[in-house]
Amino acid sequence: MNKEGNRGVGRKEDGAGDKGLRDIAFGEPCSFRREWLAEGDKRVVPLPSRSGADEHLARRVSSGATRAGHDHVVACRVGAAGVEEPGFEIAATQEDIVRRAPWRDGAFLLALPDLTGALLVTDERYALFAGRAEFLRGGIPEGADQAIVDFSRYAKRMGHGHPALLAVAGESRPVQMAWASASDVAEGSATAKQVALMESFAADGISGEDFAEAWLDARRQSLRLGERLREPFSRILDQVFYALDDYVIDPGLRDADDLTNEQLQIEIRARLDELASLADAPGRGEPGED
Structure with missing residues (x-):
């Protein structure tokens, strides 16, 4: 049962249209849809991930949702055919996200209720954090550019066993930052x-x-x-x-x-x-x- 009943879970609010969770991400390859990213000038930041909504990812989602003015997120699995609706609501706290997003195998999505931001967790040792400015400011406090550089280091260490990491790192470039080392x-x-x-x-x-x-x-x-x-x-x-x-x-x-x-x-x-x-x-x- 949804936390607050079936009040349009995973549907855009405030007259933003009727697109649902399926319009956010693909299943294979696991990634965000370009059309969704283009709405509202969203940006994608890759993040390291072991499996599931660990405390690091949960903290980022919780902080991003709070900064964007939301007290809950919508969770759903992502299969080969894409997002599996309907989703269910989870309170936007680190503890609730870790406890109520139980998946440890396969990909899943945690989205803001108005679909302006989301975390896509894959089963290939990375996650994608994407959304508008406020969601990113809350969830990526070190800044998107620094997070991208950190992920690039992670991909270099882990890429021998997980080649998808190097591909994702290659698609993500800092916009403007001062590099500290080679x-x-x-x-x-x-x-x-x-x-x-x-x-x-x-x-x-x-x-x-x-x-x-x-x-x-x-x-x-x-x-x-x-x-x-x-x-x-x-x-x-x-x-x-x-x-x-x-x-x-x-x-x-x-x-x-x-x-x-x-x-x-x-x-x-x-x-x-x-x-x-x-x-x-x-x-x-x-x-x-x-």
Whole structure:
């Protein structure tokens, strides 16, 4: 029996239309429908998940629902054919969500009653948290960009046994944030290219001249795109720039006090050692590798 009877569980409220839970998500592949995401400028954030509505996910849903002005959520299973209606109501508290969303196998959905936000829990070690701004502010207090970076780290650790994690991480990119270490950097970014060039030069994969030209070009691209770095990551790449300022790309124009290829390589290897020593940010209490 629904907590408050059959008062339109899982139907949009306040004249928002008559779409139901089935309009939120697919079953295979387990994901949110593009049409639903497009309504109200929603954003998707991937999260680590062991199985079921664990306390971490329940806390996020509870906080998001409260911030969005709701005292309950609607729960239902998601099968191969999609969302299995009807859903049932659960009070929007961490304790009630953990207790009354009992599924530990298969996918399921926890949605706000007006369907403006939802958590989609899969059976592939990840969940998707999506909705409008208020739901995300409550449920993702560290910010969507930081949560995406944290999930990317998780996917790299777990991806060997769960390849779907790497695919999900690849589809999720930070909008704008300051990267703290090389492991944070988005693939395909200009900053990622700078680090890759450093690694290639240090391993004798490219010449000093080719490295200098390509790295400086990537540096200019990074600045043009507005990519932001935190200290000391920013300082380490600045030191590469300063080293290249003492390096003349054209061998015929080098003076005795200019850096040689060998000296430049020593400098780059030292900077890579510093990058490797940057500790990853502490975990935020999300599920680990067990």
